Amino acid sequence: NAGVMQNPRHLVRRRGQEARLRCSPMKGHSHVYWYRQLPEEGLKFMVYLQKENIIDESGMPKERFSAEFPKEGPSILRIQQVVRGDSAAYFCASSPTRAGDTEAFFGQGTRLTVV
Amino acid sequence: AQSVTQLDSQVPVFEEAPVELRCNYSSSVSVYLFWYVQYPNQGLQLLLKYLSGSTLVKGINGFEAEFNKSQTSFHLRKPSVHISDTAEYFCAVTISGGYQKVTFGTGTKLQVIP
Numbered sequence: 001n002a003g004v005m006q007n008p009r010h011l012v013r014r015r016g017q018e019a020r021l022r023c024s025p026m027k028g029h030s031h032v033y034w035y036r037q038l039p040e041e042g043l044k045f046m047v048y049l050q051k052e053n054i055i056d057e058s059g060m061p062k063e064r065f066s067a068e069f070p071k072e073g074p075s076i077l078r079i080q081q082v083v084r085g086d087s088a089a090y091f092c093a094s095s096p097t098r099a100g101d102t103e104a105f106f107g108q109g110t111r112l113t114v115v
Numbered sequence: 116a117q118s119v120t121q122l123d124s125q126v127p128v129f130e131e132a133p134v135e136l137r138c139n140y141s142s143s144v145s146v147y148l149f150w151y152v153q154y155p156n157q158g159l160q161l162l163l164k165y166l167s168g169s170t171l172v173k174g175i176n177g178f179e180a181e182f183n184k185s186q187t188s189f190h191l192r193k194p195s196v197h198i199s200d201t202a203e204y205f206c207a208v209t210i211s212g213g214y215q216k217v218t219f220g221t222g223t224k225l226q227v228i229p
Contacts, residue, residue: 004158033215042119042205042219043159056216091158093215100209101147101166104217106158 004029004094005074006107013082013114021077021110025094032075033104034067037089049075050098082114117142117208119220127226128196136191136223138206145211148189150180153203153222162204165189166211176200201227 005024013019025032030051035043036059048056049069060067064082069075079086089111093104118141128134140146147166151159163174170182180191189206206220 031215033217035217035219040221042221043217045216045218048214048216055214093159093217095215098214100211100213100215101164102215103161103164104215106151106160108156108158111156 004092004105004107006090006092006110008110009108011110011112013112015083015114016081019079019082019086019112021079021090021092021112022074023077023092023094023107024074025092026096026105029094029096029105031095031098032069033093033095034075034077035091035093037091037109039088043091046077055098079112082112084114087112087114117144117146117210117218119206119208119218121206121220121223123223124221125224125226127228129228130198131195133194134192134196134200134225136204136206136225138189138191138220140187140189140206140208142187142208142210146208147211148180148182149207149209149217150174150178150189150191151205151207151219152176153205155202159205162191196225196227198227198229200225 034046037043045059047067064080089109091109093106095104120139149164150162165182203222
């Protein structure tokens with residue numbers, strides 16, 4: 001059973017370009033969470049998705065950021081018109097249920113660098 | 116809202132010595148408590164969790180943590196560290212009965228010195 005797969009592992013974008021980050025959850029997991037880790041900081045919740053639904057996007061910046069988890073395929077975190085401040089590690093986690101007492105399995109992250 | 120405080124950003128310790136990483140939390144509702152470890156350029160791995168019951172929780176790699184409700188603490192301990200324990204450790208909470216929306220502390224970097 002493969003773990004949570006994120007790609008690419010490293011992504012370099014120029015200011016103003018778009019960044020697309022992909023997350024394939026573990027097999028059988030239909031709950032996906034995205035977190036952002038800024039340098040020297042802990043992870044901050046961004047968004048929680050179930051298949052085809054956004055459940056909680058309270059941590060998402062109001063502009064330029066969007067997320068989806070289609071019926072087929074990976075979850076996508078999309079950042080439009082990237083700025084230097086978007087440089088961070090973005091982690092995806094998945095779980096088999098929505099319950100807060102179950103373990104969320106994390107991917108290795110995508111490290112976005114905006115130049 | 117919940118918050119997690121890890122006062123020590125870095126903890127150096129000699130190999131085979133004991134270590135304690137401190138974690139305090141704040142919440143107006145009941146929470147579940149977790150410790151995660153992050154090795155360089157890797158994702159997070161669950162070390163242990165406290166849901167209910169016995170306040171002393173044992174995890175992987177010889178780590179344990181004790182939940183103290185009165186002090187709102189969940190400190191992580193290991194009696195004898197190894198070089199391989201060098202990593203960053205995150206304390207985290209979720210709302211009891213809620214979903215997997217995790218609030219993390221800022222992390223403690225454990226540096227094991229040979």
